[in-house]
Amino acid sequence: MSKVHNFSAGPSILAPEAFEKAIEAIRNFAGTGLSILEVSHRSKQFEQVMDDARAIVRELLQVPDTHESLFLQGGASSQFYMIPHNYLGTKAAYLNTGVWASGAIKEAKLYGEVIEVASSKAQNFNYIPKNYEIPADADYFHCTSNNTIYGTQMRSFPKSPVPMICDMSSDIFSRPVQVADFDLIYAGAQKNMGPAGVTLVIFKKDKQPVSVRPIPSMLDYRIHLDKESMYNTPPAFAILVSLYNLIWVKECGGVAEMEKRANDRASLLYGEIDRNPLFKGTCAAEDRSHMNVCFVLQDENPELEAKFMAACKEAGISGIKGHRLVGGFRASMYNALPLESTQALVNVMQTFHS
Numbered sequence: 001m002s003k004v005h006n007f008s009a010g011p012s013i014l015a016p017e018a019f020e021k022a023i024e025a026i027r028n029f030a031g032t033g034l035s036i037l038e039v040s041h042r043s044k045q046f047e048q049v050m051d052d053a054r055a056i057v058r059e060l061l062q063v064p065d066t067h068e069s070l071f072l073q074g075g076a077s078s079q080f081y082m083i084p085h086n087y088l089g090t091k092a093a094y095l096n097t098g099v100w101a102s103g104a105i106k107e108a109k110l111y112g113e114v115i116e117v118a119s120s121k122a123q124n125f126n127y128i129p130k131n132y133e134i135p136a137d138a139d140y141f142h143c144t145s146n147n148t149i150y151g152t153q154m155r156s157f158p159k160s161p162v163p164m165i166c167d168m169s170s171d172i173f174s175r176p177v178q179v180a181d182f183d184l185i186y187a188g189a190q191k192n193m194g195p196a197g198v199t200l201v202i203f204k205k206d207k208q209p210v211s212v213r214p215i216p217s218m219l220d221y222r223i224h225l226d227k228e229s230m231y232n233t234p235p236a237f238a239i240l241v242s243l244y245n246l247i248w249v250k251e252c253g254g255v256a257e258m259e260k261r262a263n264d265r266a267s268l269l270y271g272e273i274d275r276n277p278l279f280k281g282t283c284a285a286e287d288r289s290h291m292n293v294c295f296v297l298q299d300e301n302p303e304l305e306a307k308f309m310a311a312c313k314e315a316g317i318s319g320i321k322g323h324r325l326v327g328g329f330r331a332s333m334y335n336a337l338p339l340e341s342t343q344a345l346v347n348v349m350q351t352f353h354s
């Protein structure tokens with residue numbers, strides 16, 4: 001692999017081990033003499049992949065027996081409407097913490113009333129609201145665990161009087177989660193699990209949809225569950241590479257180890273942001289994301305900003321241009337990013353200020 005330090009927000013860096021195995025599976029999948037790209041998803045070899053993928057999700061996140069996982073298509077964005085289609089009867093409660101949360105709210109409004117329990121929009125989503133009230137008569141409460149664009153992360157989840165649903169696209173498998181606290185968790189794979197093309201859904205098996213509207217089969221979680229996530233052709237290659245990446249997570253020591261590594265990367269980089277008089281963070285300190293670190297120059301200076309970007313490029317650092325809604329820089333540090341890459345960025349920041 002090349003020596004690029006990949007800070008891309010998504011599709012994100014994956015473990016080199018996953019690529020090595022994926023290359024082999026493209027040539028000769030599980031000794032079949034066929035490529036994973038051309039083999040039947042009904043073959044026993046692929047059924048094994050699906051079983052293994054669901055098993056490793058269960059193991060890594062300690063998913064209780066009450067819950068099951070699905071590998072669906074359409075990205076996390078399709079969950080924005082699939083969730084209300086199934087579960088929004090009259091009204092649902094949403095926490096608005098950024099672009100993705102707002103996207104989920106927009107789609108839910110097509111189905112019924114949406115109560116925004118709190119929003120940090122007035123401050124460009126630079127903190128996570130707290131102490132809000134979740135109405136006890138809402139069908140569910142929806143939140144976003146990590147705000148990829150703004151660089152904030154929920155350090156804890158509220159005690160919800162109604163079923164809780166969470167978009168964990170950009171921090172799943174980066175820390176332990178109490179899965180039992182949620183009726184449904186979803187995550188587009190391409191941030192911290194695998195390549196684009198598959199979305200993980202973990203949901204409570206006995207959860208019943210509301211009865212106010214018919215549900216097309218492809219939007220019915222129960223049908224996907226009945227068919228063991230193979231109601232139609234699954235995105236086989238994306239699932240296989242996700243499995244390989246999760247095997248790497250497991251071999252490293254699981255999500256507890258991923259959390260430790262994320263803490264180490266985050267304290268190194270935030271430490272430098274706070275120390276270096278040239279830079280400042282954009283978010284409330286207690287809500288800072290360990291996955292996506294947003295920072296800007298202390299004083300706006302487009303010329304200096306361009307110079308810093310050039311110095312990063314020179315050092316092999318890729319993907320740190322900030323999202324246009326925040327500006328400045330964003331270093332996304334997903335599971336497979338080595339601490340040395342964070343150190344390389346910190347080194348540039350240090351030499352830059354001298």
Ligand SMILES: *Cc1c(COP(=O)(O)O)cnc(C)c1O
Pocket residue numbers: 010074075076077078100144146147148167168169170188189191
């Ligand atoms: C990227 C992202 C999405 C959108 O995911 P797609 O798979 O592209 O639809 C949704 N939520 C969060 C938190 C994200 O980071």
